Amino acid sequence: MDSPLHGYSKLSCTECRNGAGLDFDFTMAFQPIVDVATGSVFAQEALVRGMNGEGAGSVLARITDANRYRFDQACRVKSVQLAAQLGITSHLSINFLPNAVYRPELCIRTTLEAAETYGFPHARIIFEVTEGEQITDHAHLLGIFTEYKRLGFLTAIDDFGAGYSGLNLLAEFQPDIIKLDMALIRGIDSNRPRQAIVRGIAQVCAELGIRVIAEGIETAEELKPLRDFGITLFQGYYFARPQFEGLAAVKTA
Template sequence: MQERQHSHANPAFPLNFAPLEGTRRDCEDCGNGARLGFQFDYAYQPIVDLHHRTVFAHEALVRGPSGESAATVLSQVNDQNRYRFDQACRVKAIKGAAELGLEQPVSINFLPNAIYKPEVCIRTTLEAARIHGFPLEKIIFEVTEGERIEDGPWFAEILREYKRCGFQTAIDDFGAGYAGLKLLADFQPDIIKIDMDLVRNIDSNRARQTIVRRLVDLCRDMEIQVVAEGIETPAERDFLYDSGIHLMQGYLFARPQFRAVAELDPAALHMGRR
């Protein structure tokens, strides 16, 4: 991995980030699960930019320590360990991305209801990025739209703080829950990811086509990038591309690879009618 030199200082960010006592050891403990009570790791799946036929970013997807499904890990998360798990995810994903030498951004899912000390949450992430030499602007924090948010305005403020700190933000599974448009009214993320249920067979479903086209228009007006996820067929890809979506993710392009960088299928990057 190329050595990167960058500064994390940002005068626009209102919190005073003094180094945490024992931060390096704390980050290592979070990363290896020593204090969490169970082990986990990550697979990485690319998000492709079809306009340039390149990788836009990689999503870090939680897995068991030997590549087991995400469900085997998430079933062990409860109210007692939710906060530590959220912190561990950040550290582990950043460390893994740095070790793989990823040049593109890494997208990390986080649990909004686990954030009860924003200054500590962000400070731990800053320290993990510093330790592993991963630029802040290449970290995307995703939150699932369907996640039950206890306090919407407070959550929007948390996302605004993340953006001021230099991170990118994304709403995942957009269209799967009921709070999407209200959340967009309170906060405009850098990216929204359209839920795969809206994408599935969109080439032959007029209702889904209308919804997605209107959503693309809305995001264009709000200067939000759109990612379509769960792409499995060339027909889905072609319709979405023709609708103005150039960022996509799904098995058509590459499956997640455990502790590795996935290789794209070159043929999937070329539209059938082009």
């Protein structure tokens, strides 16, 4: 049987952008991550959408073991292409599927080609892995992160506190960024256990030199205790909703 990387050299940037090997098309929306300390946009996260604005679930439901690699590659190229077209000058955050990366030194080549083709500096790309995707091979994930950092990309763990790895993964590898799961954030202003947990995570990350993003912010009341914990990076409807193939107007404080 062919390896998932069979024919890799034939996958050009253009082919990935056009969804080569996929029987469906998709695009991206962008949601900002705000730095309240500077009143600026720290990053724009690329979020998968259907061609008519359908949610990510309708697209991700079509991912199989057979097309996972090509979908992951196409996501990267489409994200970079649209970011360049929209004139994004902040970081660009791209979600990746660790189970779709077979050899990180090969799988990253298309991203590097896209960054060069569309003129988007690869040093401004953040690769974030969702902790909600079950990862059975931690050594493989650590290898991906290590290679990406070696090449100058930033690395992030998304949905931290909700998935399969948590503090054990953080003890083995320190990404540049962690994104707190929104379940920890919801109603945190009136929930002492959540406050204690998030305060502790923020303290650990400060000692390890890891930046923290609190996602899912919906109210000013949720924002206040998080700022008191020293967190300055935020994402959520309070600041801006995802914008289909565009950039939303942003509340910066």
